[in-house]
Amino acid sequence: MWQAVNTSEHVRYAGQSRRRLVMVAEAELADYLDEIRREVCSRCVERPPGGPPCAPLGKECGIEMHLPELIDAIHEVRSDSIVPYVLNNRHKICEHCTLLHSSVCPCPMDYLAVLLVQAVESVDRRQEEAVALTN
Secondary structure (H helix, E strand, C coil): CCEEEECCCCEEEECCCCCCEECCCHHHHHHHHHHHHHHCHHHCCCCCCCCCCCHHHCCCCHHHHCHHHHHHHHHCCCCCCCHHHHHHHHHHCHHHCCCCCCCCCCCHHHHCHHHHHHHHHHHHHHHHHHHHHHC
């Protein structure tokens, strides 16, 4: 069972796994967004010229629309397979998305899932290393 623990910056969840669930703070969100734009969006075939960000250019993107929820959904899974990540994303995010069953569904979040998980885990590792250096 996950338990919320308040900190001065944001709420963290402590649980059985070493991985953490995070309601992402603005500063951390920027780290994740930078990594995702560099490693994921750069490979998106739906990215409009000049994107990202894509929404201001007329392209609705599930990654941009649901970034905090996406990060939390990825943190909830630990697997060597992408399938549990995709299934959890679909349950936690897609089922509630306003674009579900529209002409833009599935969005890039689906076919770029491997890169998304790698990007989030890369930021997580850097954050863990930074914490370890300060201890």
